[in-house]
Structure formats: structure tokens, C-alpha cells
Amino acid sequence: MGLQIDQQQILVAWKALSSTDNHEGWGVFPLYKHRNWSLLASYNLSEHEEAIFLDIKYSQTYESRISLPVAQGFRVQRFNEETRKGFALIRQVDGDLDLFTKIIVDVCNTIIQYQELNENKLVAVFINRINAWLSFMSKGGHELSQEAELGLIGELEMISSLISLNLPISEVLNTWKGPLDGLKDFEIGSGAIETKSTLSNQGFIAKINSLEQLDDSEKSPLFLNGYRFSLGSAGKTLTERINLIREQLNDYPAELTKFNNLLLRNGYLESEKENYTRKFKTEHTYFWWVDEKFPRLVPGNIAVNIRQAKYEIDLTPFINQSMDLSLVLQKLGIGNCGIN
Incomplete structure (x- = not known):
């Protein structure tokens, strides 16, 4: 260096x-x-x-x-x-x-x-x-909270999954809107993917932070992506996961610069890397299609004078309805050649 x-x-x-x-x-x-x-x-x-x-x-x-x-x-x-x-x-x-x-x-x-x-x-x-x-x-200029660390772990897992499907790396990074205060974590193809993570070993509760988060009126189709992680020596720390992606970007200096800037915008400071000691192992991956049957609160289905809401969805009954990422990308209009 x-x-x-x-x-x-x-x-x-x-x-x-x-x-x-x-x-x-x-x-x-x-x-x-x-x-x-x-x-x-x-x-x-x-x-x-x-x-x-x-x-x-x-x-x-x-x-x-x-x-x-x-x-x-x-x-x-x-x-x-x-x-x-x-x-x-x-x-x-x-x-x-x-x-x-x-x-x-x-x-x-x-x-x-x-x-x-x-x-x-x-x-x-x-x-x-x-x-x-x-x-x-x-955003406060502080080290990531444990909840924010878990959230970033999930978004990094999504990035790794997209790269592993041979989508162009520059296009994958362009979809990552979470660090840029986007309403959805990933805007991809014609729609979007919102990522949620849990450490619970039973069920899946997703915390929804706004009425707009699961609103598909502007970006459609919309998918909710869930990751279940466990903690233990078999997992990888946040910094280890970041470095694995960096290795894949070594031959792409512009993309590596962008990735590092997005990490900083998200609250990850290189000088604080030794503080992230928890090791996360990916146990299960879920993708749910957020359609009109999906349980959600959005501006279109609540009283007009309700302006803000934070809520939780119990997704446990939907676990068997999860689909593969390849099918999700297909529905988003993305083929193996990349993002249109």
C-alpha cells in the first residue's frame, strides 16, 4: 500500500x-x-x-x-x-x-x-x-452499535451472494443504497431488495423502520431478504467479511474505492476494526416476495393521517414460502449477463 x-x-x-x-x-x-x-x-x-x-x-x-x-x-x-x-x-x-x-x-x-x-x-x-x-x-460519528453491526453483516452477505452469481462487481455496488440513506437497501433491476438480519435461533421477526420500507409503489417487485446468523468460533467477524469482499475487488481499484467509501458512510471505521470481535456464521437465507398478500404497513393501506410508524413482522409462518436468489433476480429482470 x-x-x-x-x-x-x-x-x-x-x-x-x-x-x-x-x-x-x-x-x-x-x-x-x-x-x-x-x-x-x-x-x-x-x-x-x-x-x-x-x-x-x-x-x-x-x-x-x-x-x-x-x-x-x-x-x-x-x-x-x-x-x-x-x-x-x-x-x-x-x-x-x-x-x-x-x-x-x-x-x-x-x-x-x-x-x-x-x-x-x-x-x-x-x-x-x-x-x-x-x-x-x-450520522453521529460513532462506532457501530451491535444492532447496526448485525445489519451491516446482512448487507455484506447480500453483496457476496450477488458477486458469487457472477454479476458485474461495479453493478453490484451501484445497487447498494443502504449507506446512501436509500429507502431500500438494494435497488436492483426494476425493483428492490430490503435486507433484515436476526440472531434468534427460532422464528424470524423483522423490524420495519418506516412506512416506506416495504412500499413497492415506486420500485417493483420488492423482496424482503432475511438472514439468520449464529455467533461462535465457526463464524467470521465484520472485518473478516469486509476483507473477503475487498480481496474480490483488488483488481478493480475504482470499485474498491467506492466500497470503502460506502463502508465509511455506513459507520465502519478502519481504525475501530479491532473492536468488532463477534463472529457471525450464516445459518439460513430467506427471500420473500412483498406483494399485496404480504403483511405490511404502507402509506396506501393505512389512514391518511398516520404519518410515521415503526413495527415488527413475525415472518415465521412464511419461512416455507422463501424462494432462491436466482429466482428473485429473474423476477427483477436480471440475467447472468448483468443488471439491465
């Missing part, structure tokens, strides 16, 4: 830059240099702002397509000067330094991981990784 930049390097560089005799402009300290770009620790001497600078000569035609991320406490600034061209990620006075440093370390090492990409693609990696962090922060 190349040279790793660590938190101590950046903090030492900022401290050295902030203690110079100059009182205006940007001070810079080189952290990593590639053929056509470099990463610099930066410090705004007049505004007392820490930053990281990606000094890179990307295409002018790409300029108008770049939308700069905005967040409270941080900003991304574009530089287009004779001496410097590229982007700075800057901590403003109200930004949390510890969190900012963690973001900087991750963004720098993500850039280094994909250093062989061309300049335009590397700028996209930089911007997309920052956007993923902003999404993570907007």
Missing part, C-alpha cells in the same frame, strides 16, 4: 509550521511526493488554521465538475496559483482537532493507496473520501 502517514507526523509538522517567525500566508511541510503530485501538511499563519494540501495538476476540463464538500468546522478550498494548484482540506477554528487529524490521516493514506490512478481520478478519490467522512459525521 506504500508509505503510511501517521497522526504523529502530521501533528509534529503543524507544530513546527505554527512556531515559525512568519505571521501571514501558508506554511507547508512535505509529507509524501509522487511523480505528478504531493501531499503537504499546511498551516495558515494569519488565520491559525491546520490543513492538508493535495498539490496536483489536474485537467482544466474537470474543474467545473468538482463540487467541494462543506461541513461545520471544516472546509475544502481550491487553489489555482502559479506556485500551487490543487485542494486544501482546512480545519476552521471551531473544528475538532482530534477528529480532523483522524480524517487527514485517513484521506492521505487513501490517496497513497490509489497513487497510480491518473490526476483527475485521484482528485475524485480525495473529494469522495471527504464526502464519505462528512456522511459518517452527520
